Amino acid sequence: MLETPLPKSIATVCLSGSLPDKMEAAASAGFQGVEIFEQDLLTHDGPPEGIRAMAEDLGLAITIFQPFRDFEAMPEPQRRRNMDRAERKFDVMQALGTDLVLVCSNVQPAAMDDPARAAADLREMAERAAARGLRVGYEALAWGRHVNRWRQAWDIVRRADHRALGLILDSFHTLSLGDTLDGLAGEVPGDRIAFVQLADAPRLSMDVLSWSRHFRDFPGQGELPIAEFAREVLRAGYRGPLSLEVFNDEFRAAPARRIARDGHRSLIWLDSVLAGPSVPASPLPAPPVLGGVEFLEFAVDEAKGRELGGFLSNLGFRLAGQHRSKSVELWRQGGVNLVLNSEPDSAAAGHFELHGASVCATALRVDDATRALSRAEALLCSTWRERLGEGERPIPAVRAPDGTLIYLVEPGAEGRSIWESDFHLLPGAAEAPGALERVDHVAHALAQGQMEGFVLFHRAVFGLEPAPPMDLPDPQGLVQSRAMADPSGRVRMPLNVSESRQTATGRFVSAIAGAGVHHVAFSTPDAAAFVAGRAAPMLTIPGNYYEDLAARFGLDDRLLADLERGHLLYDRDARGGEFVHAYTVSFEDRFFFEVVERRAGYADYGAANAGVRMAAQARARPWLPAPRD
Numbered sequence: 001m002l003e004t005p006l007p008k009s010i011a012t013v014c015l016s017g018s019l020p021d022k023m024e025a026a027a028s029a030g031f032q033g034v035e036i037f038e039q040d041l042l043t044h045d046g047p048p049e050g051i052r053a054m055a056e057d058l059g060l061a062i063t064i065f066q067p068f069r070d071f072e073a074m075p076e077p078q079r080r081r082n083m084d085r086a087e088r089k090f091d092v093m094q095a096l097g098t099d100l101v102l103v104c105s106n107v108q109p110a111a112m113d114d115p116a117r118a119a120a121d122l123r124e125m126a127e128r129a130a131a132r133g134l135r136v137g138y139e140a141l142a143w144g145r146h147v148n149r150w151r152q153a154w155d156i157v158r159r160a161d162h163r164a165l166g167l168i169l170d171s172f173h174t175l176s177l178g179d180t181l182d183g184l185a186g187e188v189p190g191d192r193i194a195f196v197q198l199a200d201a202p203r204l205s206m207d208v209l210s211w212s213r214h215f216r217d218f219p220g221q222g223e224l225p226i227a228e229f230a231r232e233v234l235r236a237g238y239r240g241p242l243s244l245e246v247f248n249d250e251f252r253a254a255p256a257r258r259i260a261r262d263g264h265r266s267l268i269w270l271d272s273v274l275a276g277p278s279v280p281a282s283p284l285p286a287p288p289v290l291g292g293v294e295f296l297e298f299a300v301d302e303a304k305g306r307e308l309g310g311f312l313s314n315l316g317f318r319l320a321g322q323h324r325s326k327s328v329e330l331w332r333q334g335g336v337n338l339v340l341n342s343e344p345d346s347a348a349a350g351h352f353e354l355h356g357a358s359v360c361a362t363a364l365r366v367d368d369a370t371r372a373l374s375r376a377e378a379l380l381c382s383t384w385r386e387r388l389g390e391g392e393r394p395i396p397a398v399r400a401p402d403g404t405l406i407y408l409v410e411p412g413a414e415g416r417s418i419w420e421s422d423f424h425l426l427p428g429a430a431e432a433p434g435a436l437e438r439v440d441h442v443a444h445a446l447a448q449g450q451m452e453g454f455v456l457f458h459r460a461v462f463g464l465e466p467a468p469p470m471d472l473p474d475p476q477g478l479v480q481s482r483a484m485a486d487p488s489g490r491v492r493m494p495l496n497v498s499e500s501r502q503t504a505t506g507r508f509v510s511a512i513a514g515a516g517v518h519h520v521a522f523s524t525p526d527a528a529a530f531v532a533g534r535a536a537p538m539l540t541i542p543g544n545y546y547e548d549l550a551a552r553f554g555l556d557d558r559l560l561a562d563l564e565r566g567h568l569l570y571d572r573d574a575r576g577g578e579f580v581h582a583y584t585v586s587f588e589d590r591f592f593f594e595v596v597e598r599r600a601g602y603a604d605y606g607a608a609n610a611g612v613r614m615a616a617q618a619r620a621r622p623w624l625p626a627p628r629d
């Protein structure tokens with residue numbers, strides 16, 4: 001049984017900036033150690049002793065110095081030269097104050113396919129290291145010339161049989177080749193594992209070297225079975241640091257403190273996922289049980305509030321209440337609550353100043369707001385409390401990565417809802433007639449480089465699980481999309497990002513000066529009836545779409561005519577679940593609404609129709625020039 005979580009470390013290669021910038025960011029995010037990547041030291045203008053002192057001041061251990069390349073199984077005279085090279089690196093390590101060096105498996109064409117020679121070379125290196133009180137760890141690179149699996153590396157370490165030589169495991173090298181750590185516990189004693197590096201990644205079909213050098217990400221952000229990997233490492237008895245080693249083009253370009261904080265969040269989350277018989281109960285409070293979206297709040301000023309109110313009434317919403325002390329309106333239809341906030345000097349006003357009319361907060365129903373809040377704090381999130389008027393109920397909030405707030409709403413203690421305590425409800429409003437049941441999903445548009453941070457935030461804090469990424473075709477470029485949902489499907493959140501500024505996603509991000517809610521979908525039991533009964537201007541869908549629908553799904557003529565008349569889109573899943581949906585035109589090219597009808601357990605979002613929707617939106621803005629070269 002482990003007493004405490006393993007120490008947390010991060011490789012300097014994950015972060016942007018100079019070596020001191022990287023170390024400062026790692027320390028401020030709360031890491032206990034850093035791997036010093038050699039390139040970062042070579043480009044630093046100052047002696048290694050200064051880095052050692054800086055690490056001490058920051059309270060950081062230097063967990064390892066890396067990498068030492070192309071060492072083992074070389075013919076003479078390279079072999080001898082490599083030993084000399086090792087001695088020089090030992091000098092650097094001693095100046096840095098670290099006792100461990102990472103040797104990655106040789107990639108040179110001249111390397112010999114000779115495990116006995118590799119073992120003899122590493123044994124000699126370990127002997128030289130031990131003479132100075134240092135240690136060597138050997139890691140199989142997935143693209144190593146002859147050694148690319150952990151079992152091969154272990155075979156060599158075992159043959160070398162030196163107490164100053166151990167095995168280094170890196171989740172990417174193992175998992176990218178489809179390998180696992182099955183058999184590690186039992187075969188490799190925990191104290192022979194010198195170091196463990198963790199990196200996740202999206203599943204991509206490309207050569208493993210390019211995949212590793214550009215697309216790694218933090219645990220929980222990608223699609224590799226990182227938790228299983230880490231669990232096997234612990235089962236084998238490893239008790240050293242868990243260290244993040246991520247090569248990622250976007251991370252290297254992003255602010256170091258934000259990436260370091262995301263990295264630490266990923267390891268805190270991983271601890272909680274690993275909690276089990278051989279790992280102590282995680283200090284992290286359990287994720288909230290989510291009951292859906294209680295309301296969405298739009299930041300507006302008075303004029304925009306009037307316009308948006310008009311837009312909503314065309315959709316069938318009614319003004320249902322006025323806040324007791326603030327300039328805040330409640331608009332309601334069936335089970336959907338929308339709040340329009342134009343209160344000066346509030347969080348919403350700050351949001352409106354920066355982004356204009358847009359969603360500034362999402363309220364989630366949670367079983368226990370206090371527990372949810374302390375989980376978020378333990379995951380390094382900042383939290384927020386709005387100032388309160390007399391008798392109003394406090395609603396704590398967590399700040400999402402786009403700066404919007406996520407309110408945590410508990411079921412009312414004495415049956416009094418937040419609406420009753422904070423609003424003057426208009427007569428009859430509680431029974432507002434309407435065909436909308438609930439908020440079905442809240443789609444976000446993200447700027448380039450924000451996807452990983454959002455996925456991790458919602459996964460770690462709220463327990464939403466990401467679906468595999470997919471590409472959606474916009475006339476002006478591709479949109480990458482990843483849908484997140486809680487296990488019950490009550491909270492669903494597709495995330496979209498695009499490189500092009502001309503796509504629906506890209507335009508949104510520039511219109512609103514940042515990431516944010518791009519559309520909100522409401523569920524209805526009858527989408528055709530909903531559309532027929534509202535005055536809202538809907539997005540028009542071309543006839544060709546319906547021709548193709550008929551061909552793809554063999555729909556009967558009457559259904560097809562109904563769909564076409566209502567500008568409704570249609571999808572069907574492999575189990576016969578059906579999806580009928582329609583979009584409003586957008587509100588000032590900022591956001592739009594969708595009505596969705598799910599039949600027979602359909603659980604997706606009609607991705608097959610996204611291209612049709614985006615083309616229709618592009619057509620609805622003819623004044624937008626096509627990109628030119």
Ligand SMILES: O=C(O)c1ccc(O)c(O)c1
Binds near residue numbers: 104170
């Ligand atoms: O890409 C590389 O060269 C490289 C170097 C050192 C590592 O630990 C690693 O996993 C990859």
Ligand SMILES: [Mg+2]
Binds near residue numbers: 139170197245
């Ligand atoms: Mg590595």
